[in-house]
Amino acid sequence: MTKILIVNPNRDTDMEAVILANARKCAPRDTEVDAKSVPSAPLFIENYVDEIVAGTGMLELIEKEEANYDAFIIACHSDVNMDALREKTSKPVIGIGQASLHVASMLGHSFSVIQTTRHSVPMKEDMIRKYGLWERCASVRSVPGDDPTVENMIKAAGEAVEEDGAEVIVLGCAGLAGQEGVIQDALGVPVVDGVACAVFLAAGLVRCGLTVSKRRKYNPQ
């Protein structure tokens, strides 16, 4: 039995429940998935300062739980503090941003990411470039009025498909998990939720005996 822990880098337990439900729905049968929030974290991660505030608690959580799980998932689409967690443990750590962007790249000519806030668009563009996936990115858009209702998600995603040529849509926030079905039905293109992707990727890595390289980048010794 593969055991995966979802690290929720904020302390909103409603969001934790949404994420966990979606994760379990998509997990292989031989995989057990738990989720834990970080008590000292901000209620929601919304900016660069929040990332620092959440950091210490995330490190403590992974230290405490390292022996109890086979792999870890960071349930924030900005993959906050992923490099530090990968440094801390030698078990696989997968960010849901990374997972969703790579899966989306495999499903069509180009993808667009839909963010819940306008100010987070540049940060997400940086992240896509960091992962080397810029060429397959059609656009990063945010929802009207920074209000991620299903209607607004469909509106922004629809514009990405019609105007930017996106063939795949990526949900830009962990809290949107579960919306993928209705948007997919409305637009007729694949809609990718990172939590689901991270779960089957992490489980697959464990099954194949793969983990993150400790050669140089994540090995400070």
Added chain:
Amino acid sequence: MTKILIVNPNRDTDMEAVILANARKCAPRDTEVDAKSVPSAPLFIENYVDEIVAGTGMLELIEKEEANYDAFIIACHSDVNMDALREKTSKPVIGIGQASLHVASMLGHSFSVIQTTRHSVPMKEDMIRKYGLWERCASVRSVPGDDPTVENMIKAAGEAVEEDGAEVIVLGCAGLAGQEGVIQDALGVPVVDGVACAVFLAAGLVRCGLTVSKRRKYNPQ
């Protein structure tokens, strides 16, 4: 139960057996994996002409088996005729080249691919660029004397790690499936076999209700 068919685009049944064994070892418990060769294909796919020769049989195979499986895998690291198969069916088609390159990108700063022949290096470079993953590619190397023994694989992969800064190694041919463990032990970096990755990716996509976008690229109507 998710059912996956591995399309072996050549007619070498020994290779088919090696591939299938590795695929089953890494498949989630709720997934059934079969493999079928293409009788009219070349014994081995080795170049661009072989890709055409294998094409018609691959299309026939997928047409015949479309109703019997939930997803298809192309078991050649060049992802031969993947675009055409994606056009033919609306079920997920994953190439083992694509699968391994995206998984490798998630496991470290940069990856190198080890090819079994010197002449196939430019083709693989084209493929990495096509998938938009060039920035994370440290190098594409081939084994000494075009002879992919385990020793030669370790030699070429070791040079990729030491000289090119690769933090992850990708096996550049389906027929190398099963060698990943011994190379990984020898070099201390993750070694990625595309067959294994394609299996857990395809199974994950099916479980999440995701498939390849039919918006424009794979929809000629």
Added chain:
Amino acid sequence: MTKILIVNPNRDTDMEAVILANARKCAPRDTEVDAKSVPSAPLFIENYVDEIVAGTGMLELIEKEEANYDAFIIACHSDVNMDALREKTSKPVIGIGQASLHVASMLGHSFSVIQTTRHSVPMKEDMIRKYGLWERCASVRSVPGDDPTVENMIKAAGEAVEEDGAEVIVLGCAGLAGQEGVIQDALGVPVVDGVACAVFLAAGLVRCGLTVSKRRKYNPQ
């Protein structure tokens, strides 16, 4: 006398006649140009499956005619099966897509390609990236309603010039050969037909003793 064969990768003889007429109009006086269709090919090449269907016949044609010509041109703007034909013969093989894109790059700051169908835009974008010419590409557009009348071609090309900053237009299909003059007159920018360009390029290569490199990529031995 340099002898060039235009390989028409479909079996539409009207299209063959249009292509040949344009080719001869632009050929140097010391060059003889013929065109041959592929009887087993689709009526028109429209997608990835068609490319496979046309492949075997194209290989047979080039094998049969290799001794009779000094150079070969593939008369489909997607350069279908060009890699395989270059592998098959050591004489120059030029695709009209490749020829038109490189000539367009030399004639101005940036070019746009006008496709006859909306679904073929992603494929053409892939091709431009494959040739390493993405930086000079202003856009790939398709004609309104997938209906390539002269009026629609002028409309789409005009938008490329006005909105995307294109300074040169490339015709995205062999069957458009002959339209370049009227579009050029309407818009006041160079309009490039790949058939014409491929003819003078192929003739020039032969005259200079140049051919495609058989070093690695096209030399599977």
Added chain:
Amino acid sequence: MTKILIVNPNRDTDMEAVILANARKCAPRDTEVDAKSVPSAPLFIENYVDEIVAGTGMLELIEKEEANYDAFIIACHSDVNMDALREKTSKPVIGIGQASLHVASMLGHSFSVIQTTRHSVPMKEDMIRKYGLWERCASVRSVPGDDPTVENMIKAAGEAVEEDGAEVIVLGCAGLAGQEGVIQDALGVPVVDGVACAVFLAAGLVRCGLTVSKRRKYNPQ
């Protein structure tokens, strides 16, 4: 009088003294430069975990000193937590990594960065890509044995010049400040220290009434 505070993101006071001395040597006459360490930070910043550990103290320092200075400099060549500090204050925040890489880009065809440790090379490569300066980067190298003596710095920098074609050298660590003169004399190419560059850039920005844009990226409201 322009007042600049150098934020030393570790708590090594010897290093603080070296940095401050070099900063003052290069400051314009109408500029006053101070330096403050972060008491809760690691002794040296060496990896991604250290970056989180230093974060809270850096935020506190900038909050406390915001009214007392016109601009802030982060004295770690990885520009640790620069995004968060830019979010926190509307006064200019310049990282010495950023400053040195841009100045180096203006001084020659290409630059190489010399790191003090082998494991930090991938992180620095990520940073150069993040700033969009990859095209002008000849290489990122580390010193032999992770031992940044002057001799080893000259050896690594010399190889960058001879083998990688670097025309400018960038010191990859704040603690190397002051070594630039001797390496420059030894190799005959400009050697750039980020502390010095950040000082004259920050002073210049203040004098011109320029600061970091708060349009979207650094404005979470």
Added chain:
Amino acid sequence: MTKILIVNPNRDTDMEAVILANARKCAPRDTEVDAKSVPSAPLFIENYVDEIVAGTGMLELIEKEEANYDAFIIACHSDVNMDALREKTSKPVIGIGQASLHVASMLGHSFSVIQTTRHSVPMKEDMIRKYGLWERCASVRSVPGDDPTVENMIKAAGEAVEEDGAEVIVLGCAGLAGQEGVIQDALGVPVVDGVACAVFLAAGLVRCGLTVSKRRKYNPQ
């Protein structure tokens, strides 16, 4: 006292006065700034032919004044003949285009350049690519009717911010020096004038003992 000469590559003395006034306003107190026009140059530099016409006089001016100044600035946003001047002298030569683009890159996620004429947009795009800063460029726009009034500048810059996502604006012509304040006030984003930036950069380089590399590119011996 650092002495800087602004080379005005045209012979419009009104423009020279505007440039010099802005330069002195932003110069550090220990820096003396002069400006000299090129008598044999065109009245305004407007195209590639003008660049050649101005060239000889620029070379003569720098030869004559080399001993009298510590650094030189080219006061045309196209950095006309900068490579030749850098070859001619071993003292620092900074173009205002280069200076403004690098400073803008440090001040936000992406920048847009506003040109005074529509035909100069492609040339400026080439320049941004030459400096390796394309990734951080949101757009190059020109003012309505090629008429650079303050109103038109604000209109074009405002569209760059709203439609292209620019977080920083760069003035695309030396003659616009002095407009930065009013545009900045109108739009709420930093507006960068190259003359001011080049002055504090050149002064900083001299103070730090840095100059342009004479290793290969600017050393024809």
Added chain:
Amino acid sequence: MTKILIVNPNRDTDMEAVILANARKCAPRDTEVDAKSVPSAPLFIENYVDEIVAGTGMLELIEKEEANYDAFIIACHSDVNMDALREKTSKPVIGIGQASLHVASMLGHSFSVIQTTRHSVPMKEDMIRKYGLWERCASVRSVPGDDPTVENMIKAAGEAVEEDGAEVIVLGCAGLAGQEGVIQDALGVPVVDGVACAVFLAAGLVRCGLTVSKRRKYNPQ
């Protein structure tokens, strides 16, 4: 009869004769090729200053001869002053650098350029980037000792093929015209001389009614 003038941007008449002989050998039968040197130019173009010195004479030559020729070729592999000449005339102007790099890109997976001097390598790298062909460039190398004997050319080109993976070689100087055959025989890869390529390209453009776009970049009105 198509009439082409080769503009030799220096005043070495021996070099002019070599260039003209090679050009005529490769010209189509219906094309007449002349060559004219620029009396006021440097003996050889060797650096950025020389480019300015040659400029005025080149502009005068093209003005004087515009009515007498159908197309113009710049016989310096740096394409000196090509933008200005394209601005001056509406007839096609082709640089031999541009011509050779595009033809080489069509003949194989990647090309290397062999320069006659070490200091000119960065300039040629800039040029390849300017034309947007960087992705297909394996390397730019210079000959040992800056001495372009046939032996040294074969040595540098051979290293490009063996070590950098070049499949095509480009001669980096007009004065090397005529060496292509012997290097090609020695190495077994295509060797491209820009003079020959520019002749058949220019003749082809004239025959097809194509010229350089005067839309924006080369149209200062």
